[in-house]
Structures are given as structure tokens and as C-alpha cells.
Amino acid sequence: MSLPDRRDLIADAAISTVATAGLRGLTHRAVDAAAGLPAGSTSYYFRTRSALISACYLRLAELSVADVDRWEAEHGRPDPDSAAEALAALLHHWLTVERDRQIARFELSLEATRRPELRADLQTAGLAARSRAAALLAALGAPDPAAAADLLVAWTDGLLYDRLAGAMAATRPVPDASELTPVVRRMLTAVLSP
Template sequence: MTDRKALLTDAAITTLAREGLRGLTHRAVDRVADVPPGSCSYYFRTRLALLTATVERLAELDADELAPVTPVPERVDQDHLAALLAGMAERSVTVNRERMVARYELSLESTRRPELRAALVAVGERYRELASTLLAAAGAADPDRQGRALVAFLDGVIFDRITGAGRVPLDPAAFRRTFAEALRGVLAG
């Protein structure tokens, strides 16, 4: 992604997190990015183009963050994997909270826009494949099925933390315990 497109999609992420989908306009993105009016619409002619590019930018940012675990080693220790997952969840609800809120906004919108849904599904498959590969390296009996379950669990924990549904705050140690217990359950089949 070019620097200008990255600047604009980063501003779209911020706008989505702060204002929701109703607040996401080309003009709002221009304001947040602090660029001349019309810049966003020059690069992304339609709202769908902006939304799709924002999904791609989120995937790009996530790929950078996941780079330390790719490629996946041949064997992965369960405790190490639990700590890795807990760290990802903790970052998702703290330093990457804005990205997660934007992702949830896009996910809900994708239920009404098949074209956006296709982009989200393609990106989501990358995460599920990585989870399957990690679980296979940790000794899972059915890594594809278990990887999908693990991603769903991870998403649920993050959503719970971001929306405030879980009233008890989880500290880093509690996150690690939660993921260690879930991982043991997943790997036990």
C-alpha cells in the first residue's frame, strides 16, 4: 500500500473506531488524516473501495504484528502458544483497541455488503490457517477444526473485553491462564 493510501486507511480505522460507520465519510477521513479535502475520494472513489482498502490495511498491520510467529516452527510448546495468544488478546484490547473496534464495525457492515464480506472472509482465512498451523505444531488431532474454534474463542474474549461485557478486568496473568486452559481443552479434543 502506498504511503498516502496507508495514511488514509489509518485515518479510516481511527474514524471507524471513534465515530462508527455512520461517521465514516471521505471528508471525515480527510480531516482525521489532515490532508486536503477530496484526497480520500481521489484514492478511494466509492465507500466500498474505502471499506475494502481499510480491511486490507488492517490485515497488513496484523501481518506485521504476527511476523515473529511466521513461519511457524515445526514444534510449538503449549505454554508458549498460550502466552502468545494471551499477548495477542491483551494487545488487541489495549494498544490495538482502535483497530479491533474498526474491525468489528466492518464485520457488522459486511453482513449487509457481500463484497465487503468477501474481503473479510479472505483475511479471516489467513488467521484461521495460522491458528491451524500453530495447533498442528502443538500436536492437535484436528488442527483445522480446532484452529477455527480457537480463533472464535480468541475473538470472543477480545470482543468481551472491548465491549465491557466482562465486568471483571483481566490482568496479563489472568489472560495467560485463560488461554492456557482453553488451549488445553482444544488440544484434548
């Protein structure tokens, strides 16, 4: 396994560990076990817990951007009407198939509010998502793509958090893509307006 592949494997195992055991369960030993690697492997690549958390931030951003890129490759650059359906499908994917990844992302993000040394990598990860969103919104005709991307990312994070970890998350079923589409359509209309 090459060096980048091993780092991705470890970051993915760390993300999974956080999703199932929380940050208290994030240890080098636990990640070694989750990744199926010999003891000491995680600490070889990521010497400190902070380095491991930073790797999670960057990997989470990479995976989210890859999801958007895959969606775009499958659907092409949509018009504003079809974009609502496509984004709703992506949100549904994140609420179901990638549920654990999103939960880990929220928990890991909160850690940076208490540990200043983590903020730079969290910000780098956030900028990657916003940059990708801005490019898509520019293609859809947003008058200020950067501002529209900030709004869209914040709205998306709010919806994901509410449905996965919010006060009512345990009592409400995950909406399907057809239920999410009109909500997404309203948000896209708002961010694409001059």
C-alpha cells in the same frame, strides 16, 4: 510517499475514524482530515465507501497477522505451555494498546452482514487470520490445524468482543496477561486435543 504507503495511511485513518466516530462518521472527507491529507485524497485511492471499507478489512487482517508474526519473531515457535503465555500477552495487547483497532474491526465486520458486496473482502481477511493461526497450531501439534484455527479465532473474537463491547465491558477492568494465561491455556488444550 509511495502508493502502497498512502493506501495504508488512508486505511489506518479510516480504521481510526470508525473506532472513534462509528460507521456514520466514516466519510472520505473525515478520513482525509484524520490522515492529514488534502481533500479528495481518500476518494482518489478508494472511489466508493465500499472500497474504503474493504480496504479496512484487508488492512486489519494485515495488522493482526503482523502482530502474530512479531510475537513469533520475538519468542520463536513455542511449545503448548509457553504458547498460552504468549497468546495471553497478545490478547492483552489487543485489549489495551490496539483497543480501538479491535472495536473498529467489530463494527466494520457487522457492516458486511448488511452489504453483500463487502463479504468477499471480509472473508479474505478472515481467511488470512485463520491461515496464520492454523500454521501456528500445526507447529504446536494440532491434529486438525484448520479446525483448531477456526475454533481459536472464534474464541479469541468472542473474548475480545466481550471485554471491549459486550454488556459488561464498561464495568470490568481489562484483565492483565497473567489473568488471561489460564483461560488461554484451557482453550489451547481444547484445540490441540485429538
